[in-house]
Amino acid sequence: MLISLYMNTGYDFKKIESKWKNIWDKEDIYKTDIKSKKEKYYILDMFPYPSGSGLHVGHLKGYVGTDVYSRYKRLKGFEVLHPMGWDAFGLPTENFAIKTGKDPYIVTEENVLEFKKELINAGISFDWNREINTSNSNYYKFTQLLFLKLYKKGLAEKKRASVNWCPSCKTVLSNEQSIGGVCERCDSKVEIKVIDQWYFKITKYIERLLEDSKDLQWPISTKKMQEKWMGKSEGVEISFKIDNKDIDIKIFTTKPETIYGVTFIVIAPESPLINQLTDKEHKDIVDKYIKNITPQSEIDRKKDVKTGVFTGSFAINPINNEKIPVWIADYVLMEYGTGGGMGVPAHDKRDLLFAKKHNLKIEYVIQENKSDYKKSEIIIGPYKGQLVNDAREKIINDTPSAIKKTEYKLRDWSISRERFWGAPIPIIYCKHCGEIPVNEEDLPVLLPTDIKDYAPTGIPPLSKSEKFMNTKCPKCGENAMREAKTMDTFVDSSWYYLRYIDPKNKKEIGNKEDINRWMNVDLYVGGSEHAVGHLLYSRFITKFLYDQKEVNFKEPFKKLKHVGLIYGEDKRKMSKRWGNVVTAKFALEEYGADTVRIYELFMGPFEQYAFWDTQSIMGIKRFLTRVWELQKIISLNNIPSDSEIIATNTLIKNVDEYIEKGKYNLSVSEFMKYINKIEDIGSITNENLKKFLIVLSPYAPFITEEIYYNIGEEESIQKTLWPKIQKINIKETHIKIPVQINGKFRGEIYIKIDSSQEEVMDIVKKDTNLSKKIDTKIKKIIYIKNKIINIIK
RNA sequence: GCUGGGGUGGCGGAAUAGGUAUACGCGACGGACUUAAAAUCCGUUGAAGUAAUUCAUGCGGGUUCGAUUCCCGCCCUCAGCACCA
Numbered sequence: 001m002l003i004s005l006y007m008n009t010g011y012d013f014k015k016i017e018s019k020w021k022n023i024w025d026k027e028d029i030y031k032t033d034i035k036s037k038k039e040k041y042y043i044l045d046m047f048p049y050p051s052g053s054g055l056h057v058g059h060l061k062g063y064v065g066t067d068v069y070s071r072y073k074r075l076k077g078f079e080v081l082h083p084m085g086w087d088a089f090g091l092p093t094e095n096f097a098i099k100t101g102k103d104p105y106i107v108t109e110e111n112v113l114e115f116k117k118e119l120i121n122a123g124i125s126f127d128w129n130r131e132i133n134t135s136n137s138n139y140y141k142f143t144q145l146l147f148l149k150l151y152k153k154g155l156a157e158k159k160r161a162s163v164n165w166c167p168s169c170k171t172v173l174s175n176e177q178s179i180g181g182v183c184e185r186c187d188s189k190v191e192i193k194v195i196d197q198w199y200f201k202i203t204k205y206i207e208r209l210l211e212d213s214k215d216l217q218w219p220i221s222t223k224k225m226q227e228k229w230m231g232k233s234e235g236v237e238i239s240f241k242i243d244n245k246d247i248d249i250k251i252f253t254t255k256p257e258t259i260y261g262v263t264f265i266v267i268a269p270e271s272p273l274i275n276q277l278t279d280k281e282h283k284d285i286v287d288k289y290i291k292n293i294t295p296q297s298e299i300d301r302k303k304d305v306k307t308g309v310f311t312g313s314f315a316i317n318p319i320n321n322e323k324i325p326v327w328i329a330d331y332v333l334m335e336y337g338t339g340g341g342m343g344v345p346a347h348d349k350r351d352l353l354f355a356k357k358h359n360l361k362i363e364y365v366i367q368e369n370k371s372d373y374k375k376s377e378i379i380i381g382p383y384k385g386q387l388v389n390d391a392r393e394k395i396i397n398d399t400p401s402a403i404k405k406t407e408y409k410l411r412d413w414s415i416s417r418e419r420f421w422g423a424p425i426p427i428i429y430c431k432h433c434g435e436i437p438v439n440e441e442d443l444p445v446l447l448p449t450d451i452k453d454y455a456p457t458g459i460p461p462l463s464k465s466e467k468f469m470n471t472k473c474p475k476c477g478e479n480a481m482r483e484a485k486t487m488d489t490f491v492d493s494s495w496y497y498l499r500y501i502d503p504k505n506k507k508e509i510g511n512k513e514d515i516n517r518w519m520n521v522d523l524y525v526g527g528s529e530h531a532v533g534h535l536l537y538s539r540f541i542t543k544f545l546y547d548q549k550e551v552n553f554k555e556p557f558k559k560l561k562h563v564g565l566i567y568g569e570d571k572r573k574m575s576k577r578w579g580n581v582v583t584a585k586f587a588l589e590e591y592g593a594d595t596v597r598i599y600e601l602f603m604g605p606f607e608q609y610a611f612w613d614t615q616s617i618m619g620i621k622r623f624l625t626r627v628w629e630l631q632k633i634i635s636l637n638n639i640p641s642d643s644e645i646i647a648t649n650t651l652i653k654n655v656d657e658y659i660e661k662g663k664y665n666l667s668v669s670e671f672m673k674y675i676n677k678i679e680d681i682g683s684i685t686n687e688n689l690k691k692f693l694i695v696l697s698p699y700a701p702f703i704t705e706e707i708y709y710n711i712g713e714e715e716s717i718q719k720t721l722w723p724k725i726q727k728i729n730i731k732e733t734h735i736k737i738p739v740q741i742n743g744k745f746r747g748e749i750y751i752k753i754d755s756s757q758e759e760v761m762d763i764v765k766k767d768t769n770l771s772k773k774i775d776t777k778i779k780k781i782i783y784i785k786n787k788i789i790n791i792i793k
Numbered sequence: 794g795c796u797g798g799g800g801u802g803g804c805g806g807a808a809u810a811g812g813u814a815u816a817c818g819c820g821a822c823g824g825a826c827u828u829a830a831a832a833u834c835c836g837u838u839g840a841a842g843u844a845a846u847u848c849a850u851g852c853g854g855g856u857u858c859g860a861u862u863c864c865c866g867c868c869c870u871c872a873g874c875a876c877c878a
Contacts, residue, residue: 179874221797221873228796231877253878266878306876331876341878349794350876409877531873602818604805608798609871616805616819623818625833666807669817676817738813743859745813782858788812792858 011628013592016706030125036079046526047085050111052096055118055584061600062563067124071698075722083500085132090489094421118584123593123701134492140423141444155201165193170456171418176533198416202540217559222531229532231409239401240315252337260381261365264343265315265326269293270334279312306354318400415488420454420461422486430473430480460484494541516552524557564609594700601664635683647677648688655695691723740790757783
């Protein structure tokens with residue numbers, strides 16, 4: 001029974017994997033020497049939430065990709081920092097804890113152990129000496145310190161404002177967490193609530209965030225997404241006087257040249273001007289309308305029907321003194337610009353819809369050029385006949401009260417949460433002194449351990465712990481209360497990449513010299529879903545630390561790569577709901593780590609999504625069995641044939657190139673081509689087998705280590721260096737080139753290198769097959785030396 | 794609607810400073826071994842045709858001796874964003 005199992009699997013991966021796992025662990029082989037003299041390379045994965053549902057093969061793909069690159073860089077002589085940790089605070093853990101009734105501390109610990117075990121089983125070369133955990137007080141002490149630093153510079157601030165509220169998670173969400181008007185965690189419809197919230201003033205950094213992104217080696221789509229999210233638009237602010245009233249309405253527009261076409265003014269339903277603008281006659285309708293509209297969530301207002309009511313007031317167009325009605329409209333957002341806009345139905349789609357619905361005048365003032373708006377022609381007013389591009393400045397100058405202005409869509413980052421499982425905000429409220437920051441020496445502000453019921457209610461759970469809440473004012477020493485809200489987990493993850501460099505430092509985030517030496521992250525890999533959240537926050541925090549002279553770099557992640565999702569065999573997203581989840585645990589036990597690693601990279605381009613396929617993975621298993629069998633055909637004399645040398649050189653060169661380009665799937669093809677070739681030759685020298693194993697080792701660390709050991713090497717394959725190309729003295733005298741007739745491939749011939757056209761034609765004419773085809777008159781010959789010949793007849 | 798990707802065999806995918814399209818793998822078919830199956834090994838495999846050859850890289854044009862690659866105009870599809878004035 002046992003024997004047949006061995007025959008089926010080819011080699012006993014379980015035995016090999018557990019053997020080397022133990023040896024590597026004992027030798028602490030992945031330990032990074034921060035003080036090493038070697039050139040540094042920092043390669044980072046986005047750290048995971050250690051959720052209860054465990055690790056599946058999709059998570060693994062990213063880690064395998066970075067692991068191949070890390071191992072490769074070590075072989076290339078770099079000191080590599082490749083750490084891992086846990087984004088342990090936050091809703092996934094907390095919700096899991098609530099569901100299971102377990103303590104979140106215990107839940108975190110259990111999940112972390114499970115995740116870590118699978119990562120080790122997969123042979124990922126993380127340096128576990130540097131493991132971090134955001135829910136550990138040694139870590140969140142510095143999250144709180146970061147808060148204090150921002151607070152002291154006026155960049156952390158409590159404001160009363162309308163916020164996105166998730167009725168199911170019972171907490172506030174940032175704009176980045178409520179994209180599309182739904183909660184990113186639970187898909188509930190987001191509501192709008194007005195409450196006190198803490199904000200980090202990321203908007204102060206917006207210009208620098210835009211400017212510096214130009215130099216980042218990031219996917220274009222991700223950079224564009226950030227750019228769009230920040231939403232810079234340059235335009236003009238114009239004041240419209242209200243007829244018979246002492247009020248001005250300010251509006252923002254990016255198309256001041258359409259001012260001759262303004263036929264109404266629209267203001268947001270939240271506008272403070274509404275009371276003054278509404279006359280008696282319209283008061284009832286306006287009140288009713290506003291009462292109806294304001295409690296609506298953003299998503300309900302985002303529809304094509306543009307509702308609105310007339311206020312009874314008229315504004316005066318400053319350019320031509322025309323009287324135009326002022327309306328309240330739900331498509332105008334209070335948060336953007338001035339909360340009001342000029343209605344130009346002829347040249348704005350939304351205004352057009354609104355005008356049609358409410359029978360407002362439509363006046364065309366521009367002949368629009370579809371391919372380039374700036375080349376549109378003005379057809380009304382003093383600049384009739386001119387292009388928008390030329391007339392815009394003049395029109396701005398002509399418009400009284402017009403001021404150039406730049407508007408952005410990005411809002412400040414809301415960071416406080418009404419939840420338990422997060423870092424407490426280090427602020428104290430004192431009756432006498434007001435809002436006072438905790439002294440830095442008093443950090444960390446520890447999460448209380450005496451709260452049993454931390455299920456969300458909307459009231460911060462920390463407020464239930466008297467032990468936590470009651471404290472002394474750091475300034476006057478009187479009794480005072482703590483802030484009961486905790487920080488969003490994106491604060492934890494906005495600086496974690498710094499902590500790996502010096503994770504045990506108790507005094508500061510980390511040793512400055514080491515941080516400055518090891519940052520930036522040379523390669524950062526993770527899902528594209530963090531494009532506008534985490535990645536933007538991290539850039540902001542890095543810039544802030546730069547300004548405080550804490551660090552000497554302005555960007556955290558030099559190069560960014562996204563990893564494509566793995567879908568289930570049924571082509572649906574892996575989910576418990578469909579029962580199509582392939583867990584890392586299952587795959588590793590069933591196929592072995594080396595097979596799973598190679599398979600995941602061979603599925604397709606790294607950045608692209610792929611479908612799990614239990615048949616294809618067998619191909620990789622077969623491949624590794626053939627690798628194992630190479631041991632049986634080692635040649636005795638150790639003198640490689642020319643073809644063996646050429647094949648090995650090609651392998652080394654191509655794999656090198658493909659790894660550098662991140663084209664892991666193509667390097668796997670190279671390994672397969674190589675083994676096909678060697679099997680054709682029938683033997684391999686010890687020397688070249690070693691080279692093959694070394695270049696394969698980043699992909700399949702276990703089997704290569706075992707064979708390397710079997711063929712007599714005493715030191716780990718991981719401690720060797722990338723093989724060099726062997727110089728050979730084979731002078732190629734002849735090469736094969738394709739022959740085309742009338743542009744179509746018709747055959748190939750062997751020619752002497754650097755033959756002339758005449759010499760090549762002689763060979764073509766001697767070739768019986770080809771000469772038959774060119775018996776008629778030849779019109780023209782195109783010959784590209786050593787490459788191709790095309791005969792036109 | 795906007796932004797960024799993609800459309801190549803039965804399937805995953807190779808190949809773009811224009812030069813033998815379909816590498817590598819999966820699957821399928823045929824064969825060897827086996828009492829048999831699995832595993833393994835050896836062939837074949839874009840389509841049509843006995844063959845010469847013809848037709849095939851989403852569709853329609855163009856440039857070129859030659860186009861998957863470059864240009865123009867479409868169609869389809871995936872992802873993200875979307876009342877931001």
